Amino acid sequence: MAVLATFIFVATFALIVSERVNRVVAVMIGVAAMAMVGIVNSETAFFSAHTGVDWEVIFLLFGMMIIVSVAKQTGLFEYLAIWAARQSGGRPVRLMVLLILVTALVGAFLDSVTVLLLVAPVTFSVCQRLGLKPIPFILAEVFAANIGGTATLIGDPPNIMIGTRAGLGFMDFLINLAPITVVLLGVLIVLCRIMFRSVFVEDPVRAAAIMQLDPLDQIKDRRRAVYSIAVIGLVVVGFTLHTVLHVDPAIVAMLGAGLIIAVNRSTVAEFLEEVEWDTLVFFMGLFVLVGGLVHVGVIDVIGKAAIDAVGDEYLLAAGGLMAGASTIGAIIDTIPFTATMMPIVEGFVATIPDEATGTALWWALALGADLGGNATAVGASANVVAIGVAKREGHxxxxxxxxxxxxxVTAVTVPIAFVYVWLRYFM
Structure with a gap:
């Protein structure tokens, strides 16, 4: 079964990569194949916390998509687009740096998926007004969200999972991972300046026109805009304090969606307009496919083999965790990979007499999972969401x-992160 499951997954991934068929069609074919041969069933696909659809992620996405849809009707994102353009002086390089920093900062306190859903509409609007190609800016924001989320317990899903399993709190993540996150953001800005240099062409006429605009004029309904800002603010507070309140982020998002619909008296057409149904279906199918690999033990075998190979070479173990998380996790999504690796790492850490060294392995896993998510289009949830939004916007x-x-980005940032782990915890 393990060989067959691997074959089906690789074949499905090849279809997605080839882009000969729609990615949703490809992933549903893969799910159907696994179901036909008995690798997955209704129990493992829909009800298992380890091998099934992660409904918390699905409803988090659904709730935030509704919030974005209602807020967009008020002109709020147009307001933010004009504000961002004015702050950058209409200069593309400054605009990208501003968007990277804002995305990373917000991404440290919100899930990276939520950040992209909020920032992407602003980006498309400001790029349209300045006559810029939006895709490089969206890609830079995805990379920034995944890197920025590394800094805190709540910034990326793998961090929440690791923190819960290893007993690491918010301040533990901030003290240990925030320093390297700041360094990596600086590296990302330099990389984006080089990779996307062809799009940094300023249009003085458009820039001058933007500087004459009043952002407040873009608000279509100020009352509804104020209500939307208030609801988004409450959702942000809910996300930030969810570990204290013991309320899952998905519940916070759905409560926010219900509240913003109620206070704005939105119609069904309005609050469902921005829902990316194909993205939600793709996520569900991907969760089932990866769950099939987990169910038959493929991921477990890979993880245990990697840990066994390093023996008591703890620095090598840290490097192996980072390399594995940033390569395998980039292919199958970092969330299920992290879930599979946690019990393996926990068992390995229990054999290490030095507590600080053992904790360093958790930081290595977190860094590898968070940074490795940037490697491919399906490596992290934020990537999939950004691609879905871009397609809807016609890009x-x-x-x-x-x-x-x-x-x-991954090839540059992961080695730098490994050097950081080496210098801080093993020197």
Whole structure:
């Protein structure tokens, strides 16, 4: 079964990469194949926390898509677009740096998926007004969201999972991972300046026109805009305090969606307009496919083999965790990979007499999972969401277009992160 499951997954992934068929069609064919041969069933696909659809992610996405849809009707994102353009002086390089920093900062306190859903509409609007190609800016924001989310317990799903399993709190993540996150953001800005240099062409006429605009004029309904800002603010607070309140982020998002619909008296057409149904279906199918690999033990075998290979060489173990998380996790999504690796790492850490060294392995896993998510178009949830939003806006991003830049970012940031782990915890 393990060989058959691997074959089906690889074949499905090849279909997605080839882009000969729609990615949703490809993933549903893969799910159907696994179901036909008995690798997955209704129990493992829909009800298992380890091998099934991660409904918390699905409803988090659904709730935030509704919030974005209602807020967009008020002109709020147009307001933010004009504000961002004015702050940058209409200069493309400054605009990208501003968007990277804002995305990373917000991404440290919100899930990276949520950040992209909020920032992407602003980006498309400001790029349209300045006559810029939006895809490089969207890619830069995805990379920034995944890197920025590394800094805190709540910034990326793998961090929440690791923190819960290892007993690491918010301040533990901030103290240990925030320093390297700041360094990596600086590296990302330099990389984006080089990778996307061809799009940094300023249009003085458009820039001058933007500087004359009043952002407030873009608000279509100020009352509804104020209500929307208030609801988004409450959702942000809910996300930030969810570990204290013991309320899952998905519940926070759905409560926010219900509240913003109620206070704005939105119609069904309004609050469902921005829902990316194909993205939600793709996520569900991908969860089932990866769950099939987990169910038959493929991921477990890979993880245990990697840990056994390093023996008591703890620095090598840290490097192996980072390499594995940033390569395998980039292919199957970092969330299920992290879930599979956690019990293996926990058992390995229990054999290490030095507590600080053992904790360093958790940081290595977190860094590898978070940074490795940038490598491919399906490596992290934020990537899939950004591609879905871009397609809706008429600027499709192909698998290879995303990946050719994502691999560069990952190939540069992961080694730097490993050097940080080496210098801080093993020297």
């Amino acid at each position: 499709p991003i192909s698998f290879w277009h995303f990946t050719k830049y994502g691999i560069i």
